[in-house]
Amino acid sequence: MLQKNQIEKGNLQWKCPSNIALVKYWGKQGKQLPSNASLSFSLTAAHTITSIDYEKKDKTAGISVDFLFEGKKNEAFARRIFNYIQSIKDRIPVLNGMHLRISSRNSFPHSSGIASSASAFGALALALKDIDTILTGKEVYDENFYREASELARLGSGSASRSVYPGFTVWGKHEAIAYSSDQYAVQLNQDYIHRDFVSQKDSILIVSRSEKDVKSTAGHALMQGHTFAQTRFRQAQKNLGELVHALKNGDRGKFIDITENEAMSLHAMMMTSNPSYILLKPESLIIMEKIRSFRKQYAVPVCFTIDAGPNIHVVYPEDFESRVKDFIQSELLVYCDAKQWIDDGMGKGPEKLK
Numbered sequence: 001m002l003q004k005n006q007i008e009k010g011n012l013q014w015k016c017p018s019n020i021a022l023v024k025y026w027g028k029q030g031k032q033l034p035s036n037a038s039l040s041f042s043l044t045a046a047h048t049i050t051s052i053d054y055e056k057k058d059k060t061a062g063i064s065v066d067f068l069f070e071g072k073k074n075e076a077f078a079r080r081i082f083n084y085i086q087s088i089k090d091r092i093p094v095l096n097g098m099h100l101r102i103s104s105r106n107s108f109p110h111s112s113g114i115a116s117s118a119s120a121f122g123a124l125a126l127a128l129k130d131i132d133t134i135l136t137g138k139e140v141y142d143e144n145f146y147r148e149a150s151e152l153a154r155l156g157s158g159s160a161s162r163s164v165y166p167g168f169t170v171w172g173k174h175e176a177i178a179y180s181s182d183q184y185a186v187q188l189n190q191d192y193i194h195r196d197f198v199s200q201k202d203s204i205l206i207v208s209r210s211e212k213d214v215k216s217t218a219g220h221a222l223m224q225g226h227t228f229a230q231t232r233f234r235q236a237q238k239n240l241g242e243l244v245h246a247l248k249n250g251d252r253g254k255f256i257d258i259t260e261n262e263a264m265s266l267h268a269m270m271m272t273s274n275p276s277y278i279l280l281k282p283e284s285l286i287i288m289e290k291i292r293s294f295r296k297q298y299a300v301p302v303c304f305t306i307d308a309g310p311n312i313h314v315v316y317p318e319d320f321e322s323r324v325k326d327f328i329q330s331e332l333l334v335y336c337d338a339k340q341w342i343d344d345g346m347g348k349g350p351e352k353l354k
């Protein structure tokens with residue numbers, strides 16, 4: 001605990017990875033709560049590093065925030081972050097009267113079309129939670145620390161709740177995982193994961209770098225009153241249960257079926273919402289078909305998943321890395337924007353750098 005006259009100031013830095021959902025979160029209710037449980041694995045190459053200089057000004061004053069993104073002022077991001085911090089300040093009372101100088105940078109180009117809200121809010125939530133633990137004299141980075149960081153991250157962006165852990169994580173209550181919750185994500189412990197799945201690769205093929213026409217938050221809102229909403233939420237719950245079973249039993253065939261079914265269902269929801277929209281590009285479809293025929297022809301356990309955009313995530317076990325990378329280079333890169341791709345895979349989770 002801090003002494004009375006001790007200055008409450010300092011700085012810290014957190015690195016947090018992005019994640020790729022295999023069972024998708026699509027549709028929310030209440031205060032950033034999911035309509036169905038989702039399951040993802042955390043990446044490594046795609047990450048955000050966030051630094052915060054904090055200093056207590058006046059306990060009676062509000063919180064003030066300066067925000068730099070990649071070294072430059074960014075009004076739109078600064079407003080979102082300020083509003084977010086305002087919305088969570090009651091959960092971290094030590095923030096009252098603080099001036100926060102936040103600076104953030106991504107490992108991947110901002111224009112790559114890769115979602116950054118998961119790693120961005122993951123890193124920010126971890127850093128804010130860390131200020132709380134330091135100033136309340138706890139400084140213990142235990143299960144509770146990460147659970148509370150996950151809950152804070154969720155309030156910024158749902159998928160961010162899953163980024164604060166390494167490996168496979170589940171966000172949303174599901175009967176297959178007794179300790180799961182809608183409030184925060186949990187890590188799937190090692191007993192749930194067969195050795196064939198402990199090391200997954202994700203090669204992210206950048207089909208288009210342009211901004212999405214419909215942002216995820218608007219897409220979630222279109223699930224309200226969607227004709228297929230209830231069926232979709234049930235399908236996701238069922239898929240998650242079966243995927244957990246497949247991960248435990250090393251069932252690669254089932255893993256592939258569910259992962260691709262989820263990607264297709266997500267985009268089917270967009271195509272059948274009112275108004276409807278299409279985020280996939282012709283090149284996305286070609287790549288999807290090519291992955292399926294390559295898998296069939298050579299019996300390589302590779303599959304695709306897709307987030308809310310046109311880019312294709314090629315998912316496969318590490319032991320098939322050179323085989324799949326040869327295939328990507330010789331047959332798929334020609335369909336990518338400027339042949340761009342990100343060589344990513346399952347990582348070690350977030351890290352405190354300072």
Ligand code: DP6
Pocket residue numbers: 020021023024025026038115117156157158159160216217220266307308
């Ligand atoms: C398709 O987490 O970006 O990537 O909570 O509104 O910030 P907000 O949405 P966001 O939605 C991600 C949707 C998805 C699927 C997933 O990651 O589960």
